[in-house]
Amino acid sequence: MTTGPGPRRARRAEDRGRRGDRPTDRRFPIRAFGLRTRLMLAFLLVAAVSAGTTAALTYREARTALLKTAQDTAVSSFRDHVQQTAFALPVREEGIEEVLRDLARKGKPRPWVVFAEYGSLRASSGENPVSTVITPELRAAARANPRGSFERVVKDGVPYLTIAMPTVFRTSPDSLLPSGLVLYAVMRMTDEQVNVDALLVAARDGALPGLAVALIPGLIAARSVLRPVRDLRRAARSLGSGRLDTRIPVRGSDELADLASTFNESTGQLERSVRELREAEERARRFASDVSHELRTPLAGMLAVTEVLDEDADGLDADTARAVRLVSAETGKLAVLVEDLMEISRFDARAAELNVDEVDVGEAVRKTLQKRHWTDDRVRAELPGGIRARLDPRRFDVVIANLVGNALKHGGAPVTVTLRTEARSPGTTVLITEVTDGGPGIRPEALPHVFDRFYKADAARTRSAGSGLGLAITLENVKLHGGTISAGNRPGGGAVFTVDIPLHAEEAGG
């Protein structure tokens, strides 16, 4: 039984706070899909799309132009060369290969294989009289319409340009007649492929540095967004730790700046409200303190008068004597209440001072009990000698007297006061004072409130001898010593109050 409900509650609240803080600590530096990553990805995506599209369009245009030039050159050069050739009709098989080889040599931009088709005659400048590359579609087009045409064919990964050139001959100066002879040229486009591949490499090499460059504005944008957010987080944390005058610098006029100014306004309003609350509380305290002060002087006079009246009460008739004694007793209680109120006001105003002195704790407790005449067997004391501590003797006296008095009043005899020391964490020793009673104990629902001001554990007993401030003053005194106090029930029945005060002085003996 070392901690009470009060401190435990406080610690739980602290834990909550710490648990709540932890995720915010991690939020910024490491986050797989944090703002920074997302902004960078967005920039990269935009850059990739634009660079890729530009590169692709450029590449396509360049490739089309390159291929078009090659094709047009090939088709017109093939037509020119064919036009310089003479054929007999019908075309004879002998000698035609010679003609075709001659045509093949003149190929432009580079040599091609020339095929001829006439009737059932098939001949070529190469080894096979019939090409495997020329498609039926090209043949059909050349047969159907006496016009030159070409087709690009990819066979086994090699691109070929195939040109079909139907021939006509002149029957009169302005009449042409299809001769039935169709010449084909087949040209490998390896050089064009090399050029197109080079274009592709160039487009890719142009796009990749673009992506790298896009990272820089991405980083800048991420920074410009993240900095206000970081400021906001820092400010919110500072606000949470009680610095209500925290403000954020408002930069620019964007949404984040709006957020910052809204935050500043809210903080300002919060600060104002808190200040008003504090002032109201301060006024209330000062009022209580003033009232007690003002009451003290007339009460002193009244106490002197009631003492005299008390002495003379025996000479009065019975009714009057009873009335006089009642007035006297109530005046005494009022005086105690006023004293306690003034004491608690001093604590509230943080005006209470600790006048420490090195004392023998056992001796101090014994003196306290003697002063209150609690020397009969109602109060037992287990006081080991030689425990010395640096304490304020007056305040320690108040603590012991309040606890024992409270135990006698609300618990029951026998009341036991025990003293001992205990080593807690390395280097700190704690003086533990326990006051137990033989009463029924404290009801569990009352336990959290026993140190509250004017709290009555027993609702029926609204009028008691105490001021209702005794345990509150005890708590304040213990706190002033840097200690803790807790209330509980013993397993065997009876309340137990435990006071832990750090022991600053070394033990003299034992």
Add this chain to the structure above:
Amino acid sequence: MRRARTRSRAAVVLAAAVPLLGACGIRATDVVEAGGPASVQAFLDLDSEMLLFFRAPDGGLSPVIRPAEPSAGFGDAYASGSDSAYTAGPVPTEKVVTTLLAGPDEEDRAAGLGTALPAVRPGGSVAVEPSPDGGVSTRLPLALKDLDSTALRQLTCTIAYNRDADGQVLVRLEGRDGASHSDTCGLARGAPGNVPGAS
């Protein structure tokens, strides 16, 4: 909701990537028309040579050039030029039609050319007379109704190019059976020429 958004985002990326990936290298194309045909030299001299039309293996008509003097070799006739036997004008149409009806010679057959016309008994008479409308009318020693369209076109074109170097003559054919057929050749450049199977 989130998944749908991710999916649409992926679709956008894919749409951007597909043209990039699909555009690499040299791709095949369809047949692209590129300019006119090649005009070759065939050394046709209509004064001394005949232009006969035979049937190509694909069904179209194929013109062949035959010297008008069968006794002279091709090279001799060619070498002596237009100063040989027929200096007076074109080869007579009757002779040209008779030669066409005689069918392809060895050279023509070597190139895979044939004829759609039936064999005609030698000595059958061919009569040609110009018609009043500028065309030409030819009486043939065979029955027209037995002929297919290729045979009719062989006759029409052969006669048309004999009468006119441009071939733009209306040819009227009359058969022994009394049937007749009128047409122009229509093989000249730009017209639907030797289309396989065209009639």
